[in-house]
Amino acid sequence: MKKAIVPYTRNVAYYETDQMAIVHHSNYIRWFEEARIDFLGQIGLPYSKMEEEGILIPVLSASCDYKYAMRFGQQFQIRMQITRFSGVKFYIQYEVTDPQTGRLHATGESSHCFVSKDMVPIRMKKEHPDIYESIMNYVEEQKI
Amino acid sequence: MKKAIVPYTRNVAYYETDQMAIVHHSNYIRWFEEARIDFLGQIGLPYSKMEEEGILIPVLSASCDYKYAMRFGQQFQIRMQITRFSGVKFYIQYEVTDPQTGRLHATGESSHCFVSKDMVPIRMKKEHPDIYESIMNYVEEQKI
Amino acid sequence: MKKAIVPYTRNVAYYETDQMAIVHHSNYIRWFEEARIDFLGQIGLPYSKMEEEGILIPVLSASCDYKYAMRFGQQFQIRMQITRFSGVKFYIQYEVTDPQTGRLHATGESSHCFVSKDMVPIRMKKEHPDIYESIMNYVEEQKI
Amino acid sequence: MKKAIVPYTRNVAYYETDQMAIVHHSNYIRWFEEARIDFLGQIGLPYSKMEEEGILIPVLSASCDYKYAMRFGQQFQIRMQITRFSGVKFYIQYEVTDPQTGRLHATGESSHCFVSKDMVPIRMKKEHPDIYESIMNYVEEQKI
Numbered sequence: 001m002k003k004a005i006v007p008y009t010r011n012v013a014y015y016e017t018d019q020m021a022i023v024h025h026s027n028y029i030r031w032f033e034e035a036r037i038d039f040l041g042q043i044g045l046p047y048s049k050m051e052e053e054g055i056l057i058p059v060l061s062a063s064c065d066y067k068y069a070m071r072f073g074q075q076f077q078i079r080m081q082i083t084r085f086s087g088v089k090f091y092i093q094y095e096v097t098d099p100q101t102g103r104l105h106a107t108g109e110s111s112h113c114f115v116s117k118d119m120v121p122i123r124m125k126k127e128h129p130d131i132y133e134s135i136m137n138y139v140e141e142q143k144i
Numbered sequence: 145m146k147k148a149i150v151p152y153t154r155n156v157a158y159y160e161t162d163q164m165a166i167v168h169h170s171n172y173i174r175w176f177e178e179a180r181i182d183f184l185g186q187i188g189l190p191y192s193k194m195e196e197e198g199i200l201i202p203v204l205s206a207s208c209d210y211k212y213a214m215r216f217g218q219q220f221q222i223r224m225q226i227t228r229f230s231g232v233k234f235y236i237q238y239e240v241t242d243p244q245t246g247r248l249h250a251t252g253e254s255s256h257c258f259v260s261k262d263m264v265p266i267r268m269k270k271e272h273p274d275i276y277e278s279i280m281n282y283v284e285e286q287k288i
Numbered sequence: 289m290k291k292a293i294v295p296y297t298r299n300v301a302y303y304e305t306d307q308m309a310i311v312h313h314s315n316y317i318r319w320f321e322e323a324r325i326d327f328l329g330q331i332g333l334p335y336s337k338m339e340e341e342g343i344l345i346p347v348l349s350a351s352c353d354y355k356y357a358m359r360f361g362q363q364f365q366i367r368m369q370i371t372r373f374s375g376v377k378f379y380i381q382y383e384v385t386d387p388q389t390g391r392l393h394a395t396g397e398s399s400h401c402f403v404s405k406d407m408v409p410i411r412m413k414k415e416h417p418d419i420y421e422s423i424m425n426y427v428e429e430q431k432i
Numbered sequence: 433m434k435k436a437i438v439p440y441t442r443n444v445a446y447y448e449t450d451q452m453a454i455v456h457h458s459n460y461i462r463w464f465e466e467a468r469i470d471f472l473g474q475i476g477l478p479y480s481k482m483e484e485e486g487i488l489i490p491v492l493s494a495s496c497d498y499k500y501a502m503r504f505g506q507q508f509q510i511r512m513q514i515t516r517f518s519g520v521k522f523y524i525q526y527e528v529t530d531p532q533t534g535r536l537h538a539t540g541e542s543s544h545c546f547v548s549k550d551m552v553p554i555r556m557k558k559e560h561p562d563i564y565e566s567i568m569n570y571v572e573e574q575k576i
């Protein structure tokens with residue numbers, strides 16, 4: 001059964017700002033990673049354990065649309081959705097909001113695959129059916 | 145007259161790697177910024193001076209396609225091209241290659257606008273025709 | 289009256305690792321900042337508000353002794369102690385432990401001053417006696 | 433024979449600034465690493481090759497004294513000196529200056545050891561006498 005996912009939430013760190021006095025845009029790409037890892041933990045697939053079992057999840061692409069700058073100390077919340085999973089490759093969409101105001105600050109996407117430590121793609125359905133099922137459970141074939 | 149642009153080149157820093165022993169994907173977004181700033185310097189528009197004159201160039205969107213991982217110490221070279229400039233908004237494409245091997249490691253895109261310090265869009269053609277011309281000179285209406 | 293401070297706690301992010309598969313040493317310096325800002329919030333002096341009031345707290349020195357490497361996903365906890373406060377300058381000591389194991393992973397120190405936006409030192413006792421008192425309350429004239 | 437070392441030089445990146453409009457203090461610790469790696473390359477011991485041969489050089493301690501803030505676009509130059517080398521542990525001192533003005537912006541120190549991939553200390557004099565000699569050649573038993 002599918003468990004409700006708690007959106008990833010924290011405050012902007014000081015070192016994440018730049019001299020425009022806003023969050024430097026590269027950090028959103030890092031925040032997406034934080035949200036993915038948090039998500040995997042929530043669905044029972046902690047990424048540190050996956051790496052120990054020899055499953056790496058490199059990033060194939062990442063993008064972000066910056067709608068409204070964020071500032072130091074501000075709280076942000078990331079909702080993510082797996083929009084497609086072919087068994088080898090999967091796609092995620094992200095929404096970054098301020099939970100205090102409800103304002104949408106950024107949206108983003110990333111795509112990933114599963115590979116072994118020697119960078120050979122893993123067919124998850126066949127080789128790790130349990131992990132495959134855990135993820136399929138959260139695939140929503142539509143945009144956020 | 146248009147000056148030939150020297151591609152931005154440096155080596156991967158140790159702190160840019162992650163535990164997959166490759167460059168962390170977020171760094172490419174930072175490298176694109178390094179290449180943009182280097183480009184602006186080369187065409188006579190150093191970004192530090194633009195900010196002093198009250199012209200900020202925030203990032204509206206950024207994306208990267210990771211084709212082949214880079215490693216610590218490896219040299220990379222970034223070619224960039226402005227593919228469109230409306231006078232308010234402009235679009236850039238990037239190619240990250242290893243100049244030793246010629247291999248293409250990543251491609252990317254970003255979009256930007258010009259704003260004043262209070263975040264009001266600046267119509268460059270009207271308000272800064274000299275800067276407008278300097279940039280228009282480098283617009284190539286096609287993909288790399 | 290003095291409030292008990294909750295140590296700053298979070299997990300190591302993936303992008304904080306390097307190719308030695310441990311946390312890159314520069315991140316501890318960032319974590320100390322996170323702990324300082326969290327501490328200021330806990331004692332009723334949120335740093336974002338202090339900056340709005342024109343009080344900046346630059347770092348004069350920072351150091352870290354790395355005792356035992358930390359890894360991705362590991363939880364860390366930072367206890368900090370203000371060891372001296374002259375009214376202009378103050379000194380902090382830090383301990384980074386894993387709350388699961390109790391192991392001490394690193395210790396550190398930093399020193400700071402209070403300055404106005406034009407970088408002129410502020411004598412807190414005279415100019416901001418309330419803030420001065422809030423901080424003095426937490427000064428412990430001894431090492432952790 | 434001892435080769436003259438060229439100080440490590442580059443410009444401050446935009447993403448290295450914070451909302452105080454100065455370089456975030458954590459970056460100096462990263463710059464020291466850049467300077468170390470550049471130094472090793474200059475004396476014929478590229479760090480990427482040392483890691484391939486199974487020699488890691490973790491950081492045991494690092495510190496920085498911030499004397500004068502640096503800004504975006506500013507050029508910096510790092511001179512480093514190995515002040516002691518016991519065969520297992522070595523100590524480095526750093527000076528960060530602006531070569532345009534000659535101003536000293538920061539000083540720092542770090543200490544390191546040589547370990548194998550399983551984190552066992554390596555006695556360099558015995559196990560890698562050639563590398564030991566190359567480094568000893570640059571030890572200057574005094575502060576910068």
